[in-house]
Amino acid sequence: MNRERPYNKVIxxxxxxxxxxxxxxxxxxxxxxxxGDRHVSAELLYGEARRxxxxxxxxxVYNTLHQFSAAGLMNEVVVDSTRSxxxxxxxxxxxxxxxxxGRLEDIPEDGxxxxxxxxxxxGTTIKRVDVVIRLAGDSx
Amino acid sequence: MNRERPYNKVIxxxxxxxxxxxxxxxxxxxxxxxxGDRHVSAELLYGEARRxxxxxxxxxVYNTLHQFSAAGLMNEVVVDSTRSxxxxxxxxxxxxxxxxxGRLEDIPEDGxxxxxxxxxxxGTTIKRVDVVIRLAGDSx
DNA sequence: GTGATTGCAAATCTTTTGCACTAAA
DNA sequence: TTTAGTGCAAAAGATTTGCAATCAC
Numbered sequence: 001m002n003r004e005r006p007y008n009k010v011i012x013x014x015x016x017x018x019x020x021x022x023x024x025x026x027x028x029x030x031x032x033x034x035x036g037d038r039h040v041s042a043e044l045l046y047g048e049a050r051r052x053x054x055x056x057x058x059x060x061v062y063n064t065l066h067q068f069s070a071a072g073l074m075n076e077v078v079v080d081s082t083r084s085x086x087x088x089x090x091x092x093x094x095x096x097x098x099x100x101x102g103r104l105e106d107i108p109e110d111g112x113x114x115x116x117x118x119x120x121x122x123g124t125t126i127k128r129v130d131v132v133i134r135l136a137g138d139s140x
Numbered sequence: 141m142n143r144e145r146p147y148n149k150v151i152x153x154x155x156x157x158x159x160x161x162x163x164x165x166x167x168x169x170x171x172x173x174x175x176g177d178r179h180v181s182a183e184l185l186y187g188e189a190r191r192x193x194x195x196x197x198x199x200x201v202y203n204t205l206h207q208f209s210a211a212g213l214m215n216e217v218v219v220d221s222t223r224s225x226x227x228x229x230x231x232x233x234x235x236x237x238x239x240x241x242g243r244l245e246d247i248p249e250d251g252x253x254x255x256x257x258x259x260x261x262x263g264t265t266i267k268r269v270d271v272v273i274r275l276a277g278d279s280x
Numbered sequence: 281g282t283g284a285t286t287g288c289a290a291a292t293c294t295t296t297t298g299c300a301c302t303a304a305a
Numbered sequence: 306t307t308t309a310g311t312g313c314a315a316a317a318g319a320t321t322t323g324c325a326a327t328c329a330c
Contacts, residue, residue: 015233020284020285020328020329020330021329022284022285022286022328022329023286023328024285024286025285029220032276041319042319043319055287056286056287056322057286057287058237058287058290059286059287059288059321059322060285060286060287061317062320062321063285063286063321076221077274078218078219078220078221079218080218080221080296081218081220081221081223081224081295082294082295082296082318082319083221083318084221084319084320085317092209096260096261097182099267100154104240105261106257111258111259112255112256112257112258113255113256115184115252115253115255116252116253117252117273117311118247118248118251118252118273120236120273120275121236121245121275123193123277123278124238124275124276125275125276125277126271126273126274126277127239127274127275127276128274128276129257129271129272129274130270130271130273131269131270131271131273131309132218132269133257133258133260133266133268133269133270134266134267134268134269135260135261135264135265135266135267135272136261136264136265136267137263137264137265138264147310160303160304160305160309160310161304162303162304162309162310162311163303163311164311165310166308181294182294182295182313183294195312196311197296197311197312198312198314199295199296199308199311199312199314200311200312202294202295202296203296203310203311208310221319221320222293222294222319223293223294224294224295240289
């Protein structure tokens with residue numbers, strides 16, 4: 001978009017979240033936030049970063065994903081017990097999970113009706129509601 | 141219930157599922173299916189079995205949980221990326237997940253309204269719909 | 281400078297696997 | 306018998322951690 005100050009927005013975003021805009025965090029944030037909603041695993045993002053020439057370690061990718069999540073820039077989504085997924089869309093929404101390919105995708109906002117929630121058990125509060133529709137058969 | 145032939149029902153159930161009723165499978169099935177709906181992790185069931193004096197290995201507990209699931213006697217539920225949970229309730233239903241304690245509980249059938257499902261993407265079919273309500277604050 | 285961040289390798293944790301041994305039919 | 310099932314210990318993955326080196330401010 002802006003070749004002269006390409007990192008300005010990302011830097012501001014990290015600053016607001018109370019995170020120092022280090023080289024690694026900037027590069028990862030750019031990959032994560034520049035192209036709309038994304039669903040990544042640590043390993044996937046790591047590979048992508050390396051391929052893009054970013055020098056970063058896998059441990060830092062894990063740290064960064066957790067820090068971004070804690071700061072409210074992303075959310076962790078649990079769909080597979082063998083891998084963690086992180087979603088850059090922080091608005092309440094739900095997911096299609098393609099079991100065969102392991103891919104995760106947002107359900108369009110009008111795709112799923114409102115959910116009639118039960119009363120939470122006494123002493124508890126609802127923190128989040130996750131709906132995952134597991135799909136068989138491959139997409140595209 | 142029946143002291144003379146306490147394993148009859150369980151044996152029949154395993155046979156119907158095409159599983160040989162071995163000592164280990166019988167003992168685990170008894171723990172799992174005798175007291176209504178249960179949600180267990182492998183480690184939890186293993187501990188329970190050992191405490192009950194059942195001689196069984198952790199590997200066999202894993203195998204058994206997967207075999208029971210494949211046979212339709214239980215379902216795997218994904219709520220936590222660090223651990224797998226298995227549910228003895230095979231009827232379509234949804235879950236409360238107590239984030240603080242790691243406990244999983246069924247949402248009463250009338251607690252959650254019917255869910256208006258979206259059209260699955262072309263080439264795919266809906267395999268399962270999971271709703272998890274994450275709760276903060278401890279329950280009893 | 282100085283405190284936060286990073287990289288690396290080792291450690292941890294859950295789950296799976298290979299294979300000789302045991303038990304069910 | 307014969308084949309399925311089991312236990313153990315090792316392997317495999319994903320994720321976390323400890324700590325010295327490096328970077329942002």
